[in-house]
Amino acid sequence: DAGITQSPRHKVTETGTPVTLRCHQTENHRYMYWYRQDPGHGLRLIHYSYGVKDTDKGEVSDGYSVSRSKTEDFLLTLESATSSQTSVYFCAIGGGQKNTEAFFGQGTRLTVV
Amino acid sequence: KQEVTQIPAALSVPEGENLVLNCSFTDSAIYNLQWFRQDPGKGLTSLLLIQSSQREQTSGRLNASLDKSSGRSTLYIAASQPGDSATYLCEDNNLFFGTGTRLTVIP
Numbered sequence: 001d002a003g004i005t006q007s008p009r010h011k012v013t014e015t016g017t018p019v020t021l022r023c024h025q026t027e028n029h030r031y032m033y034w035y036r037q038d039p040g041h042g043l044r045l046i047h048y049s050y051g052v053k054d055t056d057k058g059e060v061s062d063g064y065s066v067s068r069s070k071t072e073d074f075l076l077t078l079e080s081a082t083s084s085q086t087s088v089y090f091c092a093i094g095g096g097q098k099n100t101e102a103f104f105g106q107g108t109r110l111t112v113v
Numbered sequence: 114k115q116e117v118t119q120i121p122a123a124l125s126v127p128e129g130e131n132l133v134l135n136c137s138f139t140d141s142a143i144y145n146l147q148w149f150r151q152d153p154g155k156g157l158t159s160l161l162l163i164q165s166s167q168r169e170q171t172s173g174r175l176n177a178s179l180d181k182s183s184g185r186s187t188l189y190i191a192a193s194q195p196g197d198s199a200t201y202l203c204e205d206n207n208l209f210f211g212t213g214t215r216l217t218v219i220p
Contacts, residue, residue, distance in 0.1 A: 033208065042212035043157075043202070058208065090156060095147070095206055102147060102204070104157040 003027050006091050006105040013112055019078040021108050023091030025071075031095055032074040033058075033102075034066065036087040043090065049074055081112045115140045119203060119211035126193055127219050134188040134214045136203035143205045146186045148177050150199040151213070157202065161188070193218045 003026030013019050023032060033048040035058075045058030047066040055066050063085060065077045078085055088107045095102030118137045126132050136146070145164045149157040163170045163179040163186065170177050176189040186203055193216075200213040 035210075040212075043204075043210040045208045048208065092157075095204075095208075101159050101162045102206075103159060104149075106156040 004091060004093055004103060004105040006089075006108050008108060009106065010109045011111070013081050013110070015082060015112055016080050019081050019110065021076045021089055021091075021110070023074045023076070023105060025074075025093045027093055027103075028071060029093040030071075031093065031100075032068065033092040033095070034064075034074070034076045035090045035092065036060065036085075037090060037107075038087050046076065046089075078110075081110075083112050086110060086112045115205070115209050117203060117205050117209045117211040119201075119214050121214060122212070123215045123217075125217040125219060128193060128195060130193050130218075131189070131191050132193055132216070134190070134201050134216070136186040136188070136211055138184050138186070138203075138205045138209070140205055140209075141181055141184060143181065145206045146177075146179050147204045147206060148175075148186075148188050149202045149204065151202060152199050160201075190216075195220050 005024045007022045034046040035043045037043045044060045046064050049055045049068040067075045088109050090107050091105040092102050094100050116139045120135045147162045148160040151157050161170045161177040174191040179186045195218045198218050200215045202213045204210045
């Protein structure tokens with residue numbers, strides 16, 4: 001496995017509360033990504049990072065923010081969780097450059113009640 | 114908007130059959146294309162990465178081709194096995210995924 005760890009793996013939270021998901025890598029990859037996966041929509045990019053403190057929005061960024069203060073950690077924050085953000089969240093590293101494979105974490109299942 | 118389309122959405126075949134999964138993309142300026150498999154409740158496992166300068170890539174029973182001019186990639190699985198049952202996804206490396214093909218190989 002490409003050293004990617006997501007935490008927590010499962011979380012249930014209430015509507016309106018802030019939630020932070022963590023992605024930690026040991027591969028020293030420059031690029032890191034957050035995706036969400038929903039039935040009927042497949043995987044959609046939320047935000048990505050191309051270096052420490054360098055981030056950009058993806059296809060479905062509304063309601064989410066990210067931070068990357070260290071190469072190894074990429075945090076995804078739901079500022080005020082809503083039921084529509086119930087999903088499985090995946091972190092990935094690599095890709096984003098020519099000839100580089102992307103590798104995925106095992107996912108975080110988030111339920112907003 | 115860039116799009117990645119995978120056809121068929123689901124496929125069921127008997128064990129031993131050769132099969133082809135299709136991926137179409139709209140961005141002809143892609144760097145490369147990557148195929149993944151996903152088992153239920155699990156993350157994505159990288160299968161093959163085809164660079165834009167290549168036309169195909171092989172790993173064991175898997176062969177993936179890339180035709181940038183037509184915006185198509187195919188994943189060929191030879192002599193399918195029940196363990197190949199999973200969802201197969203392609204990504205155009207500009208961060209867009211197809212919705213996948215769910216493959217079932219019947220023993």
